[in-house]
Amino acid sequence: MSGSPAMVPEELGDAELARRIGASTSDSEAETELCRRFGKRIRLYGLRHFRSEAMAEDLVQQVLVLALDALRQQRVREPDRLASFILGSCRMVAREARRGEARRQRLLEHYAVPHELAPEPAAQLDLERLRGCVEKLPPRERMVVMLTFYGERNGDEIASDLSTTLGNVRVVRHRAVGHLQQCMGVRGVETS
Amino acid sequence: MHGRSRRGNVVSQVDCATPVSMATLVDYWAGDTSTADAERFEEHAFACETCSRRLEAIATLAGGVARVATMPGGIGMVVTQALIDRLLADGLRMRHYRVQPGETVQCTVGPDDDLSVTYLSAELHDVQRVDVVLYAHGSEWARMDDAPIDRVTGQVIYTTGGRLARTFPAITVRVELRAPEKDGNARVLGEYTFEHTPHSG
Numbered sequence: 562m563s564g565s566p567a568m569v570p571e572e573l574g575d576a577e578l579a580r581r582i583g584a585s586t587s588d589s590e591a592e593t594e595l596c597r598r599f600g601k602r603i604r605l606y607g608l609r610h611f612r613s614e615a616m617a618e619d620l621v622q623q624v625l626v627l628a629l630d631a632l633r634q635q636r637v638r639e640p641d642r643l644a645s646f647i648l649g650s651c652r653m654v655a656r657e658a659r660r661g662e663a664r665r666q667r668l669l670e671h672y673a674v675p676h677e678l679a680p681e682p683a684a685q686l687d688l689e690r691l692r693g694c695v696e697k698l699p700p701r702e703r704m705v706v707m708l709t710f711y712g713e714r715n716g717d718e719i720a721s722d723l724s725t726t727l728g729n730v731r732v733v734r735h736r737a738v739g740h741l742q743q744c745m746g747v748r749g750v751e752t753s
Numbered sequence: 754m755h756g757r758s759r760r761g762n763v764v765s766q767v768d769c770a771t772p773v774s775m776a777t778l779v780d781y782w783a784g785d786t787s788t789a790d791a792e793r794f795e796e797h798a799f800a801c802e803t804c805s806r807r808l809e810a811i812a813t814l815a816g817g818v819a820r821v822a823t824m825p826g827g828i829g830m831v832v833t834q835a836l837i838d839r840l841l842a843d844g845l846r847m848r849h850y851r852v853q854p855g856e857t858v859q860c861t862v863g864p865d866d867d868l869s870v871t872y873l874s875a876e877l878h879d880v881q882r883v884d885v886v887l888y889a890h891g892s893e894w895a896r897m898d899d900a901p902i903d904r905v906t907g908q909v910i911y912t913t914g915g916r917l918a919r920t921f922p923a924i925t926v927r928v929e930l931r932a933p934e935k936d937g938n939a940r941v942l943g944e945y946t947f948e949h950t951p952h953s954g
Contacts, residue, residue: 602805644800686817700831700897709783710815711822716785722833724904735776
């Protein structure tokens with residue numbers, strides 16, 4: 562193993578992190594860092610695909626367990642592509658979840674990922690402030706973000722509802738999100 | 754693609770030299786990307802802390818918007834019938850006022866109402882854009898320009914938050930539905946009168 566025991570896990574690249582977990586069954590620092598690093602990404606994947614907090618949290622648990630198991634057993638062939646491996650695990654577990662397979666309980670019985678390793682819930686927004694920001698949006702922007710994020714309607718459906726085009730819905734939604742971020746003081750997201 | 758940590762070690766989580774656009778993030782989160790594009794983005798986001806954080810910011814905002822929709826006290830907006838149905842299913846309390854051009858409606862708001870929902874009917878088949886203008890005491894009080902038309906019902910539907918409506922005194926509000934024309938003038942599609950009485954409870 563390349564000698565990095567003194568290095569803080571947060572500063573390790575994915576490949577080195579994978580190697581450290583594979584080199585020992587008790588490198589809890591490295592395993593904690595793996596969970597911290599990928600837990601939020603897995604959760605976002607779950608939210609995007611399931612639109613369910615509970616299912617997203619389940620996905621985090623299952624994928625981290627699978628990843629830790631594979632790394633400990635040195636079954637990750639390309640440690641340099643750890644992120645890709647974890648994404649692949651997300652896709653596999655999500656497919657299985659959709660098929661209703663009951664693998665979760667079996668895995669969780671064998672591997673209990675400590676609760677504190679799971680990612681924290683999304684940062685709480687000041688909802689009163691956000692309400693004010695939503696109310697400041699022009700009517701069309703307000704309606705499109707509500708239909709998208711509350712109504713869970715996709716662009717084609719919204720375009721049909723409003724007799725407009727998907728392209729127009731996207732432009733309006735993009736503009737609305739920009740206005741909300743500006744109003745909420747969110748920075749660092751915009752990259753055109 | 755990625756930067757280096759302060760110790761000079763290559764880490765995959767620092768900066769991103771090829772950040773995806775915000776439009777891509779929003780479209781991805783809204784489910785409006787092709788499967789191939791979504792998978793390509795996911796490959797990037799899983800290896801990039803910067804872009805996964807940016808996506809998280811979008812997701813947090815989107816989740817917040819969804820929560821705002823059902824906050825007690827309601828929110829004023831132009832809506833579709835589908836959105837009203839969803840709000841009802843989520844337990845919001847509301848009063849409904851359906852009006853035809855020229856009609857006068859008596860209205861009020863209760864102590865527990867989250868929303869007052871107004872349905873403006875008019876001949877809107879060939880109309881591309883409408884503005885809703887509200888008058889009180891003879892002058893313009895509020896307006897909603899470019900108000901979306903619900904194509905399913907053929908109406909303009911808007912809500913007033915109960916919290917705001919409970920602050921209204923006894924007042925008569927005249928509403929005009931207008932279609933702006935190319936010459937800068939506006940064609941009035943309908944006029945509606947609301948005689949609001951504060952809730953006595």
